[in-house]
Amino acid sequence: xxGVSQSPSxxxxxxGKDVELRCDPISGHTALYWYRQxxxxxxxxxxxxxxxxxPDKSGLPSDRFSAERTGESVxxxxxxxxxxxxxxxYLCASSxxxxxxxxxxxxxxxxxxxx
Amino acid sequence: xxxxxxxEGPVTLSEEAFLTINCTYTAxxxxxxxxxxxxxxxxxxxxxxxxxxxxKGSNKGFEATYRKETTSFHLEKGSVQVxxxxxxxxxxxxxxxxxxxxxxxxxxxxxx
Numbered sequence: 001x002x003g004v005s006q007s008p009s010x011x012x013x014x015x016g017k018d019v020e021l022r023c024d025p026i027s028g029h030t031a032l033y034w035y036r037q038x039x040x041x042x043x044x045x046x047x048x049x050x051x052x053x054x055p056d057k058s059g060l061p062s063d064r065f066s067a068e069r070t071g072e073s074v075x076x077x078x079x080x081x082x083x084x085x086x087x088x089x090y091l092c093a094s095s096x097x098x099x100x101x102x103x104x105x106x107x108x109x110x111x112x113x114x115x
Numbered sequence: 116x117x118x119x120x121x122x123e124g125p126v127t128l129s130e131e132a133f134l135t136i137n138c139t140y141t142a143x144x145x146x147x148x149x150x151x152x153x154x155x156x157x158x159x160x161x162x163x164x165x166x167x168x169x170x171k172g173s174n175k176g177f178e179a180t181y182r183k184e185t186t187s188f189h190l191e192k193g194s195v196q197v198x199x200x201x202x203x204x205x206x207x208x209x210x211x212x213x214x215x216x217x218x219x220x221x222x223x224x225x226x227x
Contacts, residue, residue, distance in 0.1 A: 031213055042204060042217040043159075056212060091159065100208040101147045101166050104215060106159040 002026065004107035006092050012113045013082055021077040021110045023092030029105075031098030032075050034067060037089045037109070046090075049075060050098040082114045117142040121205045121218025128195055128225050136190040136221045138179075138205035148172075148181055148188040149206040149215070162190075162203070195225045 005024045013019050025032050034046040045059040049069040060066070064083075069075040079086055089109040095102035122137040140148065150162040150172070163172035168183035177192045188205060205218040 033214060035215075035217075042219045043215070045209070045214045045216070048212060048214045050212075056214065059214070093159075095213055098213040100211065100213055102213055103149075103161045103164065104213065105161075106151075108158040 004092055004094055004105050006090075006107035006110050008110060009108065010111045010113075012115065014115050015084060016081055018078065018080045019082055019112065021079075021090050021092075021112070023075045023077070023107060025073065025075070025092070025094030026105055028072075029094035029096055030072050031095045031102070031104075032069055033093045033095075033104060034075070034077050035091045035093065037091060039088070043091065046077070048098070079112075082112075084114050087112055087114045117146065117207055117209050117216055119205050119207055119216055119218045122221055123219065125222040125224055128223070130197055130225055130227050131194045132225075134190070134192040134195045134199075134223065136203055136205075136223070138188045138190065138218060140186050140188065140205075140207050142186070142207060143210070145183065146208045148179070150177070150179055150188070150190050151204045151206055151217075153202045153204070153220075155201065159204070195223070197225045197227050199223060200225045 007022045030051045032049045035043040047067045048056040064080045067077045091109045093104040093106045095104045118141045147166045149164045152162040163174040165172040165181035171180045179190045202220045206215045
């Protein structure tokens with residue numbers, strides 16, 4: 001079946017502009033995660049959606065970052081007034097139920113470059 | 116909170132050499148433990164996992180055993196191939212949610 005998809009695959013923007021990154025999770029997966037991977041570093045958790053519960057936003061680095069999810073489908077990560085330190089690969093993952101035992105399935109990522 | 120420490124790379128090996136990538140963790144309770152792999156130009160994918168103490172996860176010739184006594188989950192492979200060249204990440208859930216904490220990643224390069 002279809003995996004997690006993300007768009008765009010690459011995004012180059014100017015400092016100060018807003019960007020939107022999209023994630024389509026695996027159908028039927030109730031949990032959706034966003035992570036950030038800076039060059040040469042591990043993944044940092046950003047935000048987590050589980051069903052209709054309030055999202056866990058504890059990983060968002062600043063109030064310039066926000067995310068939404070429509071039901072149990074598409075999610076959009078928005079970065080306002082982008083800064084150069086926002087340059088990274090943004091990864092989306094989904095899992096069947098958000099359990100600590102669940103495997104997370106990752107999308108190919110969006111590479112964001114802020115000039 | 117939960118944390119994970121992974122050996123730094125890069126690791127360079129010749130084909131058919133034995134591989135160990137160390138991973139130790141700090142956790143409340145006994146969460147599942149994961150190894151994810153990122154092949155060049157590809158997305159992150161699960162390599163193997165173990166869901167309770169003394170479990171051994173295995174896949175593609177790789178193995179890792181969930182050691183409660185030493186709080187470790189070291190990744191091993193008896194004979195690496197050039198195609199195993201990738202970045203390997205150890206991970207565990209944070210608290211009671213499924214959000215993952217990742218190690219820094221270990222780059223493995225296998226030379227023919």
